[in-house]
Amino acid sequence: MTREKRAEGMGMTSEDTRAAGAASAGGAGALPFDSTVAHQARMYDYVLGGKDNYKADRDAAEAWLKVDPDAAFTAWANRAFLGRAVGFLAGDVGIRQFLDIGTGIATTDNTHQVAQAIAPASRVVYVDYDPIVLAHARALLTSSSAGATDYVDADLRDTGAILSQAAELLDFTKPVAVTMLAVLHAIPDSDDPHAIVATIMDAVPSGSYLAISHGGSDLIPRATRDGIRGVSNQMQQRIAYRDREEVARFFAGLDLAAPGLVRVEEWRPEPDSRAGRSSAWCAVGRKR
Amino acid sequence: MNTVAPDGEQPFSGLDDPPVDATVLRMLLGGQLRRLREAAGVTPEQAGVAIRGSRSKISRMETGKVGFKVRDVSDLLSVYGVTDEQQRKALLSLARQSRNPNWWTKYSDILPDWFETYLGLESAASTIRSFEMQWVHALFQTEDYARAITELGHKTAPPGEIERRVGLRVKRQELLTKPGPPRIWSVIDEAVLRRPVGGAAVMRAQLTHLLEVAAMPQVTLQVVPLIHGGHAAASGSFTVLRFAELDLPDVVYIEQLTSAIYLDQRADVERYLEVVDQLSGEALTPAATARFIEQVARET
Numbered sequence: 306m307t308r309e310k311r312a313e314g315m316g317m318t319s320e321d322t323r324a325a326g327a328a329s330a331g332g333a334g335a336l337p338f339d340s341t342v343a344h345q346a347r348m349y350d351y352v353l354g355g356k357d358n359y360k361a362d363r364d365a366a367e368a369w370l371k372v373d374p375d376a377a378f379t380a381w382a383n384r385a386f387l388g389r390a391v392g393f394l395a396g397d398v399g400i401r402q403f404l405d406i407g408t409g410i411a412t413t414d415n416t417h418q419v420a421q422a423i424a425p426a427s428r429v430v431y432v433d434y435d436p437i438v439l440a441h442a443r444a445l446l447t448s449s450s451a452g453a454t455d456y457v458d459a460d461l462r463d464t465g466a467i468l469s470q471a472a473e474l475l476d477f478t479k480p481v482a483v484t485m486l487a488v489l490h491a492i493p494d495s496d497d498p499h500a501i502v503a504t505i506m507d508a509v510p511s512g513s514y515l516a517i518s519h520g521g522s523d524l525i526p527r528a529t530r531d532g533i534r535g536v537s538n539q540m541q542q543r544i545a546y547r548d549r550e551e552v553a554r555f556f557a558g559l560d561l562a563a564p565g566l567v568r569v570e571e572w573r574p575e576p577d578s579r580a581g582r583s584s585a586w587c588a589v590g591r592k593r
Numbered sequence: 594m595n596t597v598a599p600d601g602e603q604p605f606s607g608l609d610d611p612p613v614d615a616t617v618l619r620m621l622l623g624g625q626l627r628r629l630r631e632a633a634g635v636t637p638e639q640a641g642v643a644i645r646g647s648r649s650k651i652s653r654m655e656t657g658k659v660g661f662k663v664r665d666v667s668d669l670l671s672v673y674g675v676t677d678e679q680q681r682k683a684l685l686s687l688a689r690q691s692r693n694p695n696w697w698t699k700y701s702d703i704l705p706d707w708f709e710t711y712l713g714l715e716s717a718a719s720t721i722r723s724f725e726m727q728w729v730h731a732l733f734q735t736e737d738y739a740r741a742i743t744e745l746g747h748k749t750a751p752p753g754e755i756e757r758r759v760g761l762r763v764k765r766q767e768l769l770t771k772p773g774p775p776r777i778w779s780v781i782d783e784a785v786l787r788r789p790v791g792g793a794a795v796m797r798a799q800l801t802h803l804l805e806v807a808a809m810p811q812v813t814l815q816v817v818p819l820i821h822g823g824h825a826a827a828s829g830s831f832t833v834l835r836f837a838e839l840d841l842p843d844v845v846y847i848e849q850l851t852s853a854i855y856l857d858q859r860a861d862v863e864r865y866l867e868v869v870d871q872l873s874g875e876a877l878t879p880a881a882t883a884r885f886i887e888q889v890a891r892e893t
Contacts, residue, residue, distance in 0.1 A: 338874060340867045354839055359863055437874035444778045444813035444873070456878075 338437055345491070345542040346438050350410045352380045357410050357441065365539055372532025373525070378581035379569070383487050383518050385578065386569040386587050388414045390484065390516045393562070393573060393589065395423040400482040400514060402475045404505075406461055407488025408433040411445040416484065417454050425451035430471040434460040461488060462496055464504045480512040487585065489555070490520050490544045502555045506592060513592045514562075517555050518569050522546035524584040552586045559590030618713045620657030621841055621857065622687045626669060627655040633673040643672045661688040683719075683838035690717045703758055711846055711853060715768065718775050719837035722869050725781040726830045728790070729799060732766050732777060733806045733814075738799040739763065741791030769809065778813040780872045786816065786889045793893055800890040807883060815876035816885050833865055 343365030351358040351366045358366075369376055394400040401424055405416045408431040420427035431446060431454065433439045439458050448454040455474040459466040468477075475481055483505055492498035506515055522530065525546065537543045553566050564571065566588040570578060630640055630651075637651040644650070644665040653659045666688040670681055690713045704712075715721065723730055728742055739762045743755050750758075768774060786803075789796040807814035832846045845856040845865045856862055877885055 338867075338871045340863065340870075356835060356839075356843065357866075359867070360860075437870050440815075440870075440873040440876075440878075443879055444815075445776070447810055447813075450810075 339541070343540040344435070345540060346409045346433075346435065348540070349380055349487075350412070352377050353384065353412055355410060355412060361539075365536055368539075369533065369536045372536065373529050373584070375582060375584055378579065379520075379583040379585050381579065382568075382570040382581065382583040383585055383587075384412065384414075385575075386518055386572055387416065387484070387486050388419050389573050389575065390587075390589055391416050391419040391482070392423065394482040394514055394516070395420040395427060398482075398514065398591075399424075400480055401427050402479060402481045403427065403429040404432065404467075404471050404475065404481055404483045405429060406432040406467065406483065406485045406505075407491075408438065408442050408446070408456075409487075410438055410441055415446050417446060417448055417452065421449045421452045425449050428453045428455075428474055430455045430457055430474050432457040432459055432461070432467055432471070434458070461485070461492060462501060464501055464508075468505065468508045477508060478510060480514070481509040482514040482516065483509065484516045486516065486518045486587075487520070489517060490546060491542050493543075493545050499554055499557075503557070506559070509592065511592055514589060515556065515559055515592070516587070516589045517552065518585050518587040519552045519555075520544065520546040521548060521552065521568075521584055521586045523548040524568065524586070547586075549586055552588070556588055556590040559592055562589045562591060618687060618710065618717065619660060619691045621836070621844070622661060622666070622684065622691055623655040623657040625684065625838065625841055626666070626673075629670070629673040629675060630655075635672060640669060640672060644668050661691050663688045680838060683836065683841075687717050687836070687838070687841075690714075703754060703761070705852075708853065710855070711848075712765065714834050714844055714846070715765075715775075717836060718834040720776045720778065720835040721832060722778045722835070723780070723832040724830055724869055724872055725779060725785055727785065727788075728830075729781070729785055729803060730777075730779050731762055732769060733779070733803055734762060734766075735795070735799050735802045736763055737791055737795045738802075741795055745790075769806070769812070774811050776811050776813075778815075778873070780815045780817060780869065780876050782817050783819045783885075783889075786886060787819075789893060797890055797893050800886055800893060804883060804886055804890075807879065807886070813879050814882050815873055815879060816882045817872060817876045818885070821875060831865055831869075833862070833869060 340359040341361050343361045347358040347362040348366040348369070350356075351363050352370070391403065394403070401420075403416050403420055416431070417427065417429035420429060429446075429448070429452070431439070431442045433442065433456075436458055439456055443456050446454055446456075453474055455471070457467055457470040459470065461467070485502070489498050489502070492501065502515070502517075506513070525533070530546065533544065549566065556566070564573070566586060569583050569585045569587045570581065572587050572589070630637070637648040637655075640651045641647045641649075646665075650659075654661060654665070663685055666685055667681070670684060675681060675684075721732075728734070729738060731739075734742070736759060740755065740759045743750075743758045743762075747755060747758065769777075786800065790799070803814065806812055830848070834844045834846065836843075842857045842859060843862045843866065845854075845862050847854040847856075856865070876882070
């Protein structure tokens, strides 16, 4: 799973994000559901061949692909990275607790499916700020009987809500893998995404892991970026791409697992990978 | 999606005139075959040759005017270069559904054609989403609850017919326990829980059953509490069927007193998806729904 929100290529984010975060934090309203405005999660679903998308999403995704034809590969490669990263964390490292922030619309091979295929008792908390995306997660991302899944309706900026609610399922005295795939681009610099990530990683113990993928401003030509900005103006989310150095800073104080910070398709690739060149950086780091 | 025996051709007569009115199913499959053929750059003539038929046979298949032989569909998929096992399986399952002497044909005396179509689609669906305002979803009903509803709808029917109708409904629920069952995601209005169909005892048992069904891994149940006020489903009850095959459109089913409406045009379907998406965001979560139903059961 993992899908949607992580639209790498699709990114964006928005003012709406903030409004929705405030609403869900207060428990009052919900992210206004508007199928006539393109939504990153549903665009991602469309690009990956899903059916949970509306006309506005398809139109925006097609417009995006027109200015950035590599976005389809990036979306696919980002999702494939999720599978390999979670497989590495559950298998090689032996992590049994996952905090998946920016869940997106379910596809196959979602975090809990990958982790529970390796360790059935794995526990996964899915976090998304869109109540409808989260409703899909509750309905479709259901745990094996040996493990457990839970769902937190919160904006990434609301770290207090995320951590307190995740603590109902996860044991924060034991290592936790935090995954934030194709989601941090939705947080503008003015909201200090590095501080947000640091706050979450401060709450987990030594031996915990952080996995991030993020659209790379230094991987996309300027003209393409301008085109993407035009598309993202029609979306609920807007995008803040970051360069390699800015992405690396999310891992301050963490030790990067090999091969370090690379494009998503380069991270421990599998033999049957598709050929292509993505425009997203990724890394997996361990907390000392 | 149903599993399909390898190329099982149904022993079935009248190949060009299937007795089951599976119009929507045939149109779905026909439309998909046409898209695949065009994408492969195969002409109707060439396709006709591949299945020992003519251009007009292809045309009739693609417009849903005839049922499908599983072997024909399998051959066409090969000609169109469709090798993905999942995709083939899904389409062959539809082909079988489109012309099967289905389990419900023995109920044909009490089944209107429009409802047989639904049963065919339901059997082929990978995901069933519904919004229920009046009754508990048919797949979730207890026998007693189903009997009470049937008696309401067929006041003059002899007892034997009532029992056959109830038997049909119970039989239909085997869908829940077959291997590889569809995912069922149902949003129900609180009023459904409060309406003691068949009396308090029947309703209490129904609520208990609902809790059991909701605990099944492939079932998601969400209640929209009355306290929520007006909600998105001003439309009334409806069901959205989704099929595993990527290019098959969703189908919306709306039951009326003497007929049913099927929608498979994208613009129409999306209006309903929008409503059911919105409702699922507004409704109680599955966990809160279970607590809520327990509470209603205590009050019933």
